[in-house]
Amino acid sequence: MATHHASSGELLHLRPLGAPLDDAQSTTLIRDEQLKVMRLVLPAGKELPEHEVDGPITMHCLQGAIDVTAHGSCKTMRAGDLMYLAGKVPHALRATEDASMLVSIVVQKPST
Secondary structure, eight states: OOOOOOOTTOOOOOOOOOSOOTTOOOEEEEEOSSEEEEEEEEOTTOEEEEEOOSSOEEEEEEESEEEEEETTEEEEEETTOEEEEOTTOOEEEEESSSEEEEEEEEOOOOOO
């Protein structure tokens, strides 16, 4: 079964999922040629090792707490916090509490 991605004008509900997040899954909400938006779910203790994306990225913490390591420092994001990273900035994530965040990535097309 194909994953549903929201279409233009569709209303999405991004309320907190509640804890525990053991059964919740990360989901891509919007995907088109220029933008990818996903709800990233990280149970407490879960890590995403250092990685980077080609385009600019925003991360909006919806619930819980996540340590974000980028630019040589670690900052804790809590519900309501928003962080912007330029494209190709290496970063790592670690949930210190059950957490979910809205991640938006500008998709960079390869140069022709």
